[in-house]
Amino acid sequence: MNEKKSYPMYFVFGALILYVVLSVIPGVIGVGYSFTDWSSYSDKINFVGLKNFATIFSPDENYLRYLGNTMVFTVLTTICKSVIGLALAVLLTKKIKGLNFHRAIMYMPAVLSTLIVAMIFKNILNPQSGLLNEFLRSVGLGSLALKWLTDSKIAFWSVMAVDIWKGIGYIMTIFIAGIMSISPVYYEAAEIDGASSWQRFKSITLPLLMPTVAVTTVLNVLYGLKVFDIVYALTNGGPGYSTEVLYTGVYKEFSKGRYAVGTTLSTVMFIFMIIVGFFMIRIMTKEEVEE
Amino acid sequence: MKRFLLVVLAAVMLTSSVACAKTTTTTTKTPATDATTVKTSGTAAATTGKTKQDITITYMVSQDWVQDAEIALGAKFTEETGIKVDYQVIPADQYVNLLNTKLNAGECADIFGSQGGQFDIVSQLNVVKNAVDLSGESWSSTVDPLAAAELSVDGKLYGQPLGDLSSVWAVAYNTKIFAANNIQIPKTFDEFMAVCKTIKATGITPIYECVSDGWHQVLWFPEIGPAYDAAESGLVSNLNSNKTKFADSAIMKKSLDQIKEMVDNGYWGEDYMANAYADGAKNFASGKYAMFVANQGFGAEVEAIGGDLKASDVGYFVIPLVDNQILNVNPVGPSRFIYSGSKNIDAAKQYLAYIARPENLQYLIDNVPKYNTLPYSGIKDKYSDIIKEFYARYPVHGTVLQSAVKYVTPQWAEIGKEMSAMILGDETSADVLKNTDKNRADQAAAAKDPAWNS
Numbered sequence: 001m002n003e004k005k006s007y008p009m010y011f012v013f014g015a016l017i018l019y020v021v022l023s024v025i026p027g028v029i030g031v032g033y034s035f036t037d038w039s040s041y042s043d044k045i046n047f048v049g050l051k052n053f054a055t056i057f058s059p060d061e062n063y064l065r066y067l068g069n070t071m072v073f074t075v076l077t078t079i080c081k082s083v084i085g086l087a088l089a090v091l092l093t094k095k096i097k098g099l100n101f102h103r104a105i106m107y108m109p110a111v112l113s114t115l116i117v118a119m120i121f122k123n124i125l126n127p128q129s130g131l132l133n134e135f136l137r138s139v140g141l142g143s144l145a146l147k148w149l150t151d152s153k154i155a156f157w158s159v160m161a162v163d164i165w166k167g168i169g170y171i172m173t174i175f176i177a178g179i180m181s182i183s184p185v186y187y188e189a190a191e192i193d194g195a196s197s198w199q200r201f202k203s204i205t206l207p208l209l210m211p212t213v214a215v216t217t218v219l220n221v222l223y224g225l226k227v228f229d230i231v232y233a234l235t236n237g238g239p240g241y242s243t244e245v246l247y248t249g250v251y252k253e254f255s256k257g258r259y260a261v262g263t264t265l266s267t268v269m270f271i272f273m274i275i276v277g278f279f280m281i282r283i284m285t286k287e288e289v290e291e
Numbered sequence: 292m293k294r295f296l297l298v299v300l301a302a303v304m305l306t307s308s309v310a311c312a313k314t315t316t317t318t319t320k321t322p323a324t325d326a327t328t329v330k331t332s333g334t335a336a337a338t339t340g341k342t343k344q345d346i347t348i349t350y351m352v353s354q355d356w357v358q359d360a361e362i363a364l365g366a367k368f369t370e371e372t373g374i375k376v377d378y379q380v381i382p383a384d385q386y387v388n389l390l391n392t393k394l395n396a397g398e399c400a401d402i403f404g405s406q407g408g409q410f411d412i413v414s415q416l417n418v419v420k421n422a423v424d425l426s427g428e429s430w431s432s433t434v435d436p437l438a439a440a441e442l443s444v445d446g447k448l449y450g451q452p453l454g455d456l457s458s459v460w461a462v463a464y465n466t467k468i469f470a471a472n473n474i475q476i477p478k479t480f481d482e483f484m485a486v487c488k489t490i491k492a493t494g495i496t497p498i499y500e501c502v503s504d505g506w507h508q509v510l511w512f513p514e515i516g517p518a519y520d521a522a523e524s525g526l527v528s529n530l531n532s533n534k535t536k537f538a539d540s541a542i543m544k545k546s547l548d549q550i551k552e553m554v555d556n557g558y559w560g561e562d563y564m565a566n567a568y569a570d571g572a573k574n575f576a577s578g579k580y581a582m583f584v585a586n587q588g589f590g591a592e593v594e595a596i597g598g599d600l601k602a603s604d605v606g607y608f609v610i611p612l613v614d615n616q617i618l619n620v621n622p623v624g625p626s627r628f629i630y631s632g633s634k635n636i637d638a639a640k641q642y643l644a645y646i647a648r649p650e651n652l653q654y655l656i657d658n659v660p661k662y663n664t665l666p667y668s669g670i671k672d673k674y675s676d677i678i679k680e681f682y683a684r685y686p687v688h689g690t691v692l693q694s695a696v697k698y699v700t701p702q703w704a705e706i707g708k709e710m711s712a713m714i715l716g717d718e719t720s721a722d723v724l725k726n727t728d729k730n731r732a733d734q735a736a737a738a739k740d741p742a743w744n745s
Contacts, residue, residue: 037737039737040394040395040417040737041414041417041734041737041738041739060729126565127561127562127564127565128562128565128566147564147565149565150502150503150564150565151564151715152712152715152717236384236385236505237708238505238708238711239502239564239711239712239715240708240709240711240712240715240717240718241708241712241717242712242715242717251388251392252388254392254395255387255388255389255391255392255395256391256701256733256734257391257395257737258733258737259395
């Protein structure tokens with residue numbers, strides 16, 4: 001490496017100080033609070049060891065359920081957004097009429113506020129007067145008119161479906177950018193060799209799109225693990241506790257004044273995200289080296 | 292030092308991926324965006340001769356606690372003083388969480404609404420720290436002594452009652468449907484089930500229930516606290532001294548099981564999970580439902596819908612679970628508090644003083660259908676004969692569980708969730724009681740209550 005061409009080390013100090021002060025130190029303090037009984041009810045803070053962690057991982061509590069729901073949400077929404085987003089991206093990179101119009105329509109949910117989307121879907125999914133059930137009844141499919149947000153067996157699926165609907169456009173746009181960056185030369189060569197559409201997708205588009213897939217997966221997974229607003233606005237964690245996720249749990253602990261349990265939940269999520277992030281970065285780095 | 296750490300920790304929640312960056316940002320914005328914000332117009336300038344103040348005070352309140360008549364009074368208040376009132380009306384199912392979050396974060400509205408209760412305003416709201424002492428206000432001596440006691444700590448008054456406390460939560464029924472089917476007021480749970488069965492057979496849903504709000508379905512359980520105490524002598528005092536637990540009470544379990552039985556028999560209809568409290572009067576007036584747990588202003592609300600039903604067509608009887616026949620009274624209700632961290636304490640005090648003027652209290656009673664009176668001296672009630680007859684029918688009175696027993700009101704939303712889970716079959720009645728005990732113990736431990744920490 002030519003040292004004259006690289007920036008001196010002190011250039012990094014500004015960003016590093018900001019990062020350490022605003023992220024690292026508070027993060028460490030936050031982790032530290034996980035080992036205390038910090039609450040709004042007392043000015044005294046006592047060290048309680050692993051008591052809060054024992055509470056969170058106790059089978060008598062609901063936190064493991066919140067954790068499970070968060071994982072299910074993350075995995076399913078990541079898969080669905082990626083698969084459907086990719087399919088739409090492939091379709092919307094063909095030469096079709098009104099291409100930009102179609103792209104804009106598909107992207108539109110991504111720019112809408114989550115609260116607005118949630119309020120609209122609360123009405124659409126109302127079991128009594130909602131648009132969806134009214135439609136199903138009007139076409140003779142009344143048996144499919146379910147209690148979308150109020151049946152504990154269905155509600156979480158409905159929440160995920162709404163989130164997928166809202167998130168697909170964003171993922172699709174990234175995929176479109178990825179597909180557009182693939183040189184048409186490969187496709188022309190494949191066509192000359194008589195490759196079918198499926199073969200071209202499988203052997204050209206997908207392999208060359210893998211870096212983009214890695215990026216969208218990271219985005220989807222991080223979003224899924226941090227999900228809060230769509231759940232809060234659609235069901236507020238109900239009915240019962242059936243749609244609670246970790247961050248609605250953190251919010252409720254905070255509102256109850258049980259700060260320590262809230263920070264412990266955040267700490268658990270932090271550790272989990274570090275593990276997930278570590279493996280993802282390793283996989284991504286591995287692919288870059290292979291290229 | 293602790294304050295510094297608090298600030299730093301708040302920073303991490305906003306900025307780092309470690310903590311709940313997205314969560315905190317969203318939580319502070321979500322309900323505000325979701326809320327209905329009503330601003331009084333402060334344009335009309337009255338000629339009172341006083342200097343108008345260019346101040347806007349914020350008043351955060353749950354959706355069912357602020358009435359159109361109060362907003363109209365707010366507009367007049369603005370005309371008189373120049374002080375504008377920004378009503379931040381929050382959906383009921385989100386209100387308690389939001390209020391507690393704001394108080395804990397030290398950034399509440401100038402005035403906030405909350406349930407009173409001598410135990411809970413200390414343990415939950417920490418009014419000594421978070422609210423302004425209102426003892427010296429001109430209106431404070433006019434507050435009903437029983438209501439004032441539930442809003443006071445060490446003899447200092449911290450809250451102003453905002454609603455009718457004389458009403459009790461009872462089963463409101465359509466007298467026309469009862470008469471048409473020759474139904475008598477039930478006195479036991481079995482009779483109540485028989486009534487529901489008869490009504491259901493006619494194609495009418497016996498009971499309107501609204502679980503989506505998160506709080507209404509809870510009423511069935513703690514409102515008949517006096518019946519529990521009567522069945523298991525000393526229950527209330529033993530719960531307060533932590534000598535017994537909810538889970539140990541057979542009568543409470545029976546009550547929850549009877550609620551589940553009602554739902555399983557279809558007496559709450561099909562849409563109870565999605566129904567909203569705000570639609571209660573409309574649905575009752577439509578004749579599709581025969582009963583609704585409501586207070587004694589409900590008849591007037593039904594009449595105001597404009598259908599065939601008049602207020603006199605709405606009768607009341609006490610919730611007859613576990614054969615209850617005791618009138619459930621409650622001196623505790625939603626009240627206004629002034630946030631101690633407010634920069635507009637004087638303006639907020641002026642608003643409270645304005646609302647508490649006798650002519651304005653009378654205006655509220657006369658213009659809010661569900662109010663029959665307000666807990667202040669010097670005003671005239673508007674009880675109808677059917678309401679007087681209802682109160683006279685039950686000579687034995689008792690205080691509801693949430694006011695008699697510590698650490699129940701703060702768990703109201705949690706109990707609502709537990710009951711929803713029970714109704715849906717995800718939990719049992721024993722689970723509900725056990726989890727309520729756990730939530731009470733958590734709060735008592737955090738509050739360092741000697742009965743729980745000895």
